[in-house]
Amino acid sequence: MAIADKSATTDGKTPGPGLRPDFPILERRINDRRLVYLDNAASSQKPESVLQALDGFYRHHNANVHRGIHTLSQEATDLYEGARAKVAAFVGARQASQIIWTRGTTESINLVAHSWGRKFLQPGDEILTTELEHHSNIVPWQFLAKATGSVLKYVPVPEHDTLLGADDFARMFTPRTRLVALTQMSNVVGTVLPVKEIAEIAHQHGAVVLVDGAQSVPHMPVDVVDLDVDFMAFSAHKMLGPTGVGALYGRMELLRTMDPYQGGGDMIATVSMEKSTWNAVPHKFEAGTPYISGPIGLGSAVDYLAALGMENVQAHEREITEYALESLGKIPRLTLYGPRDPLSRGAVIAFNVEDVHPHDIGQVLDSQGVAVRAGHHCAQPLMRVLGVGSTVRASFYVYNSRDDVDALVDAIATAKGYFSD
Amino acid sequence: MLDDLYKEIILDHYKSPRNRGEAPGYDIKARGLNPLCGDDIELTLTVEDGIIKEARFAGHGCSISQASASMLTEELEGRSVADAVGLADRVREMLKGGDEADADDLGDIEALRGVQKFPVRIKCATLAWNALKLGIQEHENGSAGSMDRTESGAAIFTDE
Numbered sequence A: 001m002a003i004a005d006k007s008a009t010t011d012g013k014t015p016g017p018g019l020r021p022d023f024p025i026l027e028r029r030i031n032d033r034r035l036v037y038l039d040n041a042a043s044s045q046k047p048e049s050v051l052q053a054l055d056g057f058y059r060h061h062n063a064n065v066h067r068g069i070h071t072l073s074q075e076a077t078d079l080y081e082g083a084r085a086k087v088a089a090f091v092g093a094r095q096a097s098q099i100i101w102t103r104g105t106t107e108s109i110n111l112v113a114h115s116w117g118r119k120f121l122q123p124g125d126e127i128l129t130t131e132l133e134h135h136s137n138i139v140p141w142q143f144l145a146k147a148t149g150s151v152l153k154y155v156p157v158p159e160h161d162t163l164l165g166a167d168d169f170a171r172m173f174t175p176r177t178r179l180v181a182l183t184q185m186s187n188v189v190g191t192v193l194p195v196k197e198i199a200e201i202a203h204q205h206g207a208v209v210l211v212d213g214a215q216s217v218p219h220m221p222v223d224v225v226d227l228d229v230d231f232m233a234f235s236a237h238k239m240l241g242p243t244g245v246g247a248l249y250g251r252m253e254l255l256r257t258m259d260p261y262q263g264g265g266d267m268i269a270t271v272s273m274e275k276s277t278w279n280a281v282p283h284k285f286e287a288g289t290p291y292i293s294g295p296i297g298l299g300s301a302v303d304y305l306a307a308l309g310m311e312n313v314q315a316h317e318r319e320i321t322e323y324a325l326e327s328l329g330k331i332p333r334l335t336l337y338g339p340r341d342p343l344s345r346g347a348v349i350a351f352n353v354e355d356v357h358p359h360d361i362g363q364v365l366d367s368q369g370v371a372v373r374a375g376h377h378c379a380q381p382l383m384r385v386l387g388v389g390s391t392v393r394a395s396f397y398v399y400n401s402r403d404d405v406d407a408l409v410d411a412i413a414t415a416k417g418y419f420s421d
Numbered sequence B: 001m002l003d004d005l006y007k008e009i010i011l012d013h014y015k016s017p018r019n020r021g022e023a024p025g026y027d028i029k030a031r032g033l034n035p036l037c038g039d040d041i042e043l044t045l046t047v048e049d050g051i052i053k054e055a056r057f058a059g060h061g062c063s064i065s066q067a068s069a070s071m072l073t074e075e076l077e078g079r080s081v082a083d084a085v086g087l088a089d090r091v092r093e094m095l096k097g098g099d100e101a102d103a104d105d106l107g108d109i110e111a112l113r114g115v116q117k118f119p120v121r122i123k124c125a126t127l128a129w130n131a132l133k134l135g136i137q138e139h140e141n142g143s144a145g146s147m148d149r150t151e152s153g154a155a156i157f158t159d160e
């Protein structure tokens, strides 16, 4: 059978500028300059192998999944479920069925809030999160607190280094703490949290642990069994895959007891006029015809990353982070936020230039071909902690290198030129 | 091309804003927010016999939003309220790329024309003018119709 499983073409390759030919978009020129793409925390670019997996599905294997006995439907199902197995292995899940396909991190978190939270939380129960979080790990809990009468609490984040240790969590637990929802890596300041230690404390208090892995799964080795977390949410588009798909990893005992998410086809075992019974995990949470090519694209992305080796990805990004912190640190009137030690952070760097608004920096950088993000990065509580309304953010990935940092530094000098007196 | 956006006059208004603060004993107040950018502008105006005596602005945001608000306050003083609405319409028209006519007498404001080439920045430039129209409408009719607002009462303008 000719299922095009375009496995990664990364054999023998290492993270760095040598990967750029794999990413067609990086050939683009922006405002007559080489594209220096430093907005990876928002969304990464896609390698040729992922583009081919998406295209190849529609060209050669397209049909609905799980319902047909014809060849194409079987092939589509094999590719779709094969991707589930790849993604499960990538994050260290024991069984493929512990991976539920969603639209992304946001939907993964909302799914837990709905299917676990509404079923199990009582008035007065406590949800613990942090001031570092992306809005998608805050707002669903606000909804849940409102719906169930539970209480949302925040672990405070220190302004000077934004680091949180297990102790900072330990002192927040009460007998009513039922859920800890935390990021593994901040999408603004790059802070990495000691998730394994925090999960251990949480479990001693009988709380369930949900990790927002949107920034960690793409950038560091993540093993859900070793970390011993209950839920892990992540998005394909930040890890070389397509937009519109992501995953929720869950502990099987919890997934079995949770309510379904949406009602419809594929999620049922039996339907009578009066009532229905649910399909097995993960299908119980996946009503309707899914985004079939999405998970297939993510499977291909995971092949690419696994071939590079996530240790190598992390080491590469640490080196760039160190160089970037050093280079940016030398620029007068530039403020860096977040941890200074490259070992306690990822390759996401937030900064501001005195008297120049982040949007103006972003605009001038774009004119130099340098793509960064400017704004509150969907983390307004953290902005309040840092005492700013917004920041510029540069974030790096496998294809970036020191020359990209140099281009960033040069472009910042140009921006300062416009706004200096 | 960037020089079309960051003109001398605009940077001057940004670095040395005119009429910052709150007009004492104001008659009209309007706050506009762009939640995507975080640009936030509060206008206060005093009006006597239909003539704008004083116009001030407060808030924060990028150079374009702040320069535009600064220019607005300069341009309003001494105009009738009706005239101010007409001016806001013409400026909005110009910023959105409307025909060139009728913009020659806009003074410093003309310098904002460059945003046309940067579509994502148009909303930065129009924010103060949108807030002005809303404030006047509210002043005259007691309400400004249905607008999405934040809890603090700022009108939300996400795009043009």
Ligand SMILES: Cc1ncc(COP(=O)(O)O)c(C=O)c1O
Residues within 6 Å of the ligand: A041, A042, A103, A104, A105, A106, A107, A134, A136, A137, A183, A185, A186, A187, A212, A214, A215, A235, A246
């Ligand atoms: C830390 C973090 N959490 C959650 C999200 C939300 O991800 P998505 O928009 O893909 O659902 C993002 C990115 O936008 C993120 O960086």
